[in-house]
Amino acid sequence: MAQASNKYIAWKIILLSMGVGMVVMLGFAAYDWWMERRAHFVRYPEFGIDIPVNYTIHGIDVSKYQDVIDWESVRDMRVGNVQLGFAFIKATEGLGNEDALFQRNWKKSKHAGLVRGAYHFFLATKSGKAQAENFINSVELSPGDLPPVLDIEQTYGVPADKLRERARDWLLTIQEYYHVTPIVYTNVDFYRQFLKDDFDGFPLWVAHYLQKERPRTYREWTFWQHSELGRVNGIVTRVDFDVFNGDSVEFKKLLVN
Numbered sequence: 001m002a003q004a005s006n007k008y009i010a011w012k013i014i015l016l017s018m019g020v021g022m023v024v025m026l027g028f029a030a031y032d033w034w035m036e037r038r039a040h041f042v043r044y045p046e047f048g049i050d051i052p053v054n055y056t057i058h059g060i061d062v063s064k065y066q067d068v069i070d071w072e073s074v075r076d077m078r079v080g081n082v083q084l085g086f087a088f089i090k091a092t093e094g095l096g097n098e099d100a101l102f103q104r105n106w107k108k109s110k111h112a113g114l115v116r117g118a119y120h121f122f123l124a125t126k127s128g129k130a131q132a133e134n135f136i137n138s139v140e141l142s143p144g145d146l147p148p149v150l151d152i153e154q155t156y157g158v159p160a161d162k163l164r165e166r167a168r169d170w171l172l173t174i175q176e177y178y179h180v181t182p183i184v185y186t187n188v189d190f191y192r193q194f195l196k197d198d199f200d201g202f203p204l205w206v207a208h209y210l211q212k213e214r215p216r217t218y219r220e221w222t223f224w225q226h227s228e229l230g231r232v233n234g235i236v237t238r239v240d241f242d243v244f245n246g247d248s249v250e251f252k253k254l255l256v257n
Contacts (some may be wrong), residue, residue: 046079047241048231052213052224055243057251058082059223060230061119063090064101066237071105071112073234084232086115088149088185088205088242092135093121102138110142115255117146119185120170124158128169135170136177145256148174149183149205153190160194167195171202180256185225188217203254205242221245222254 042053051058062069074084087109090099099105102118109116120135122128135148150170155163167184174182185205186195205223208215215224223242230241244251 044079044082046077046231047082048238049227049229049241051082051241052226052243053081054213055224055245056081056247057086057244058084059086059088059115059242059244060084060232060235061088061090061225061240061242062105062235064099066101066235066239068101069105069108070234071108071114074109074232075112075114077233084114086117086146086242086244088117088119088146090151091118091120091139092131094123095126095130095134097134098138106139115144115146115251117149117183119149119151122150122152122167122170124152124154124156124163124166126166128166128171129173131166132170132173132177135174141178141180141256143256146254147180147182147203147256148178149185150174151185152195153186155194163194164198168198171199178256183222185223188215191217191219 118139183203187207203222207225227241
């Protein structure tokens with residue numbers, strides 16, 4: 001009996017040691033994982049946010065809510081290796097609305113030497129084709145511009161199938177007119193719940209905040225809006241920050257010819 005008891009205790013000690021060892025190993029692995037993720041986001045006090053430094057092409061997106069922008073100051077702001085190289089600019093919304101500062105931002109950003117892109121805020125309650133015509137009436141693209149963007153974030157109570165139909169009408173009308181594949185902007189949850197596989201053929205600009213390293217989305221993505229709280233010289237308000245998922249060669253291929 002004593003021998004059996006000793007064997008039982010020995011096995012308990014062995015199993016306990018193995019368990020402790022596994023916990024320690026998992027702890028070190030978790031620590032390495034967390035430190036690696038932290039290492040990819042660096043705090044830039046000048047920009048007021050953490051920035052994912054494992055991407056090399058950074059930009060912002062703006063609308064009238066950023067007020068009058070000094071685009072030369074935006075262009076000239078450089079902190080370490082981070083300098084803003086592109087800007088998405090709100091152009092239109094719905095059927096008849098043009099952003100009050102679009103034309104100024106569109107012209108001044110190009111003069112400052114930033115790569116510019118125009119986006120349309122989509123109203124699911126309205127015709128997709130008619131909204132595309134609104135965008136076309138406001139936006140003249142030039143070589144070197146980014147493709148047009150469909151900003152789709154809300155259903156406004158419209159059934160998902162109708163929303164997808166109208167969004168597709170906008171995208172195809174824009175594609176036919178400008179002869180370039182437009183970009184879809186939305187957040188990770190909206191894409192998963194409402195757009196799904198129907199829009200996987202379009203480049204994705206995805207919003208996902210408080211996420212380190214990359215957005216949590218199941219499909220390939222082209223741009224990532226990683227913060228809405230950035231600070232930039234020449235802009236008096238907070239501003240959204242974005243990165244491009246690729247290098248300068250891939251970025252150039254995306255631009256309008």
